[in-house]
Amino acid sequence: MPNPVTGTVARPPVDPAEFRSFMTTHPAGVAVVTATGPDGAPWGMTCSSMCSVALRPPTLLVCLRAESPTLAALLQVSAFAVNLLHDQAEPSADLFASGAPDRFDRVEWTRETESGPPHLTEDAHTIADCRVSGTLPVGDHVVVLGEVLQVTTQDGQPSSPLLYGMRRYGSLKLSHRDPG
Numbered sequence: 184m185p186n187p188v189t190g191t192v193a194r195p196p197v198d199p200a201e202f203r204s205f206m207t208t209h210p211a212g213v214a215v216v217t218a219t220g221p222d223g224a225p226w227g228m229t230c231s232s233m234c235s236v237a238l239r240p241p242t243l244l245v246c247l248r249a250e251s252p253t254l255a256a257l258l259q260v261s262a263f264a265v266n267l268l269h270d271q272a273e274p275s276a277d278l279f280a281s282g283a284p285d286r287f288d289r290v291e292w293t294r295e296t297e298s299g300p301p302h303l304t305e306d307a308h309t310i311a312d313c314r315v316s317g318t319l320p321v322g323d324h325v326v327v328l329g330e331v332l333q334v335t336t337q338d339g340q341p342s343s344p345l346l347y348g349m350r351r352y353g354s355l356k357l358s359h360r361d362p363g
Contacts, residue, residue, distance in 0.1 A: 207348060207349055207350050208348065208349065209348060210346045210347065210348025210349070210353065211231040211232070211233075211346065211347060211348065212231065212233070212267060212268075212344050212345070212346060213229065213230075213231050213267075213268045213272075213276050213344075213345040213346065213347050213352070214229070214230050214231070214233050214245070214265050214266055214267050214268060215227050215228065215229055215230065215266045215268060215275065215276070215279045215303055215306070215307070216228055216230045216233075216245050216247065216253060216257070216263055216264070216265055216266075217253070217263060217264045217266060217292075217300045217301040217302075217303070218253055218256040218257035218260060218262065218263045218264070218300050218301075219256065219260060219262075219294065219298055219299065219300055219301065220255075220256035220259060220260065221256075221259050221260060223297070223298070224256070225287045225292070225294075225301045226252055226253040226255075226256040226257070227253055227266075227279050227286065227287070227301060227303075228247065228248075228251055228253040228279055228280070228282075229276050229277075229279040229280035230245050230246070230247065230265075231347050232245060232246035232324075233245045233246075233265060236328060240316075240330050240331075241330065241331040242316060242328055242329065242330050242331065243265065243311065243313065243328075243329050243331060244326055244327065244328050244329070245263075245265060245326075245327050245329065246321075246324045246325070246326050246327075247324060247325055247327060248323065248324055249320065249323055249324055249325050250323075254325055254327070257315065257327065258315065258318070258327075260298065261314060261315040262298075262299070262300055262312070262313065262314055262315065263300050263312075263313050263315070263327070263329060264299075264300035264301065264302060264310055264311065264312050264313065265310065265311045265313065265329070266301075266302065266303040266306065266307035266310050267307055267308055267309045267310070267311075267344060268303075268306050268307055268308070268344070268345040269306065269307065269308040269342065269343060269344065269345060270343040270344065270345045270346075270352075270353075270354030270355075271306075271345075272303075272305075272306035272307070272345055273345065273352045275290055275303065275306040276345060276347070276352070278290065287301065290303055290305065290306060291303070291304045291305040291306075292304060295312075299312070300312060302335065304337060307337055308336070308337055308342050308343075308344065309334065309335065309336050309337065310334070310335045310337070311329075311331045311333070311334050311335075312331070312332050312333040312334075312335075313329030313330060313331050313332060314329065314330045314332055315327060315328070315329060316328045316329060316330045343355055
């Protein structure tokens, strides 16, 4: 039966497998979202659902699995970092997607303060430190809005971003051309 206001017929949503297949055709940058739990333990997970939201105040969003321990830690301390991975960091992207309990023992990382979120110093070309400014549960994920407090560019790291699409990694090699 058509909707009396819009005239459209309600349809069930697409099958999740078909939706996942659709989304793989849209390459996205790869990041590792990190947080420090209240006990000081580092947490992190690979994330390709990240985007800019606003310039004033500078805000981005990440979408994290609702059952993720990284999300739980992030929400407890209201802070996180977004580590944008460079194109040589595929192993770390896989490691942080795996949920391996020793993942922080297998990568180089630091934090600026004792309670600050981990920075992946060898794998990220740029890192944004954020304060949680809002959340929105959507299905099996939570959209986390983060006000960006600091951006750090890692000197000496490759600057070509790691991308993921079509179920494989790639990179975007940027060339600098003279516009004149």
